Amino acid sequence: xxxxxxxxxxxxxxxxxxxxxxxxxxxxxxxxxxxxxxxxxxxxxxxxxxxxxxxxxxxxxxxxxxxxxxxxxxxxxxxxxxxxxxxxxxxxxxxxxxxxxxxxxxxxxxxxxxxxxxxxxxxxxxxxxxxxxxxxxxxxxxxxxxxxxxxxxxxxxxxxxxxxxxxxxxxxxxxxxxxxxxxxxxxxxxxxxxxxxxxxxxxxxxxxxxxxxxxxxxxxxxxxxxxxxxxxxxxxxxxxxxxxxxxxxxxxxxxxxxxxxxxxxxxxxxxxxxxxxxxxxxxxxxxxxxxxxxxxxxxxxxxxxxxxxxxxxxxxxxxxxxxxxxxxxxxxxxxxxxxx
DNA sequence: AAGCGGAGCAACCGCAACTCT
DNA sequence: TAGAGTTGCGGTTGCTCCGCT
Numbered sequence: 001x002x003x004x005x006x007x008x009x010x011x012x013x014x015x016x017x018x019x020x021x022x023x024x025x026x027x028x029x030x031x032x033x034x035x036x037x038x039x040x041x042x043x044x045x046x047x048x049x050x051x052x053x054x055x056x057x058x059x060x061x062x063x064x065x066x067x068x069x070x071x072x073x074x075x076x077x078x079x080x081x082x083x084x085x086x087x088x089x090x091x092x093x094x095x096x097x098x099x100x101x102x103x104x105x106x107x108x109x110x111x112x113x114x115x116x117x118x119x120x121x122x123x124x125x126x127x128x129x130x131x132x133x134x135x136x137x138x139x140x141x142x143x144x145x146x147x148x149x150x151x152x153x154x155x156x157x158x159x160x161x162x163x164x165x166x167x168x169x170x171x172x173x174x175x176x177x178x179x180x181x182x183x184x185x186x187x188x189x190x191x192x193x194x195x196x197x198x199x200x201x202x203x204x205x206x207x208x209x210x211x212x213x214x215x216x217x218x219x220x221x222x223x224x225x226x227x228x229x230x231x232x233x234x235x236x237x238x239x240x241x242x243x244x245x246x247x248x249x250x251x252x253x254x255x256x257x258x259x260x261x262x263x264x265x266x267x268x269x270x271x272x273x274x275x276x277x278x279x280x281x282x283x284x285x286x287x288x289x290x291x292x293x294x295x296x297x298x299x300x301x302x303x304x305x306x307x308x309x310x311x312x313x314x315x316x317x318x319x320x321x322x323x324x325x326x327x328x329x330x331x332x333x334x335x336x337x338x339x340x
Numbered sequence: 341a342a343g344c345g346g347a348g349c350a351a352c353c354g355c356a357a358c359t360c361t
Numbered sequence: 362t363a364g365a366g367t368t369g370c371g372g373t374t375g376c377t378c379c380g381c382t
Contacts, residue, residue, distance in 0.1 A: 015376085016376085036367095037367075038367075038368070039366080039367065039368090051367085051368095052367095052368085052369095055368075055369085059369095088371065088372090089370090089371090090370075090371065091369075091370060091371085102369095102370075102371080103371095106371075106372085
């Protein structure tokens with residue numbers, strides 16, 4: 001047996017509220033309050049509406065001091081930052097914005113802010129790629145043509161550069177063979193229970209333990225790949241993107257079931273869009289708390305394999321790799337934002 | 341001028357949490 | 362303490378408007 005309906009659905013009116021209904025509801029609540037029972041209220045005042053509908057109408061439109069539209073830049077920023085922090089907890093977000101309702105903010109996010117934020121990320125990503133190309137060249141010049149760098153060398157490069165640099169996400173270690181054999185879906189060197197200690201001030205050298213623990217980053221910066229992606233980002237109307245077959249590194253990343261990640265802005269590490277069950281998606285990871293905080297589906301961006309990490313996010317890099325490895329086993333959940 | 345498609349938004353729905361008896 | 366009733370929330374739907382062809 002199912003739950004009893006909250007009202008007699010056959011006898012309640014649906015659809016937009018008329019001015020008369022608004023006036024009836026408003027004047028009653030202003031005089032008597034809600035009486036603590038929304039379900040009983042419409043009957044009491046002779047409205048053929050569901051109690052839930054009355055409640056929604058009052059909270060979202062009729063109660064005093066409600067603001068509609070005209071979101072300011074400050075409000076935009078606050079909504080974006082709260083969304084990044086806590087996700088789609090609209091009621092909590094609305095509580096931080098006096099006069100705004102959760103429904104309004106939700107609609108505003110879905111119709112405008114989401115697109116605005118994505119556009120900003122695209123621009124920043126393009127910019128970051130430009131900087132990263134010079135970083136890679138610098139790294140290659142200093143090391144000749146070597147393609148393997150120790151983890152400390154990578155971190156050292158980060159510390160020297162005020163800009164994000166591109167590194168492939170795939171990390172190898174000396175023990176990779178054994179660990180991969182035991183758990184092929186996770187990058188081998190980060191076991192779930194393993195903790196990485198790091199400095200908080202972002203300036204001190206990373207502990208040598210990292211090197212001992214994780215072995216060597218096999219960085220194989222693929223500048224041509226970065227150039228491809230840069231061109232893509234500059235030409236957002238482009239509808240065809242490089243496939244894994246055109247980029248050997250992309251293929252290897254996909255083979256590990258480990259998505260590419262980019263790092264914009266400071267403490268959030270974003271993946272670039274990739275195909276998940278036929279849908280373009282990306283995810284973000286909170287570098288401080290090392291948890292995935294959002295996933296989204298985007299349009300007109302293709303797969304990529306490069307990893308951009310902002311220097312300030314550097315200290316959590318290893319931990320987040322570990323976390324991502326775990327998180328990414330739940331790729332089918334990665335549709336929280338829905339840019340479809 | 342008519343038709344179409346996309347954007348914006350009000351409202352609905354289902355479910356989980358909370359409250360009351 | 363259990364179960365029924367109510368509230369609150371987030372996802373989704375569908376209507377309206379507007380711009381483009």
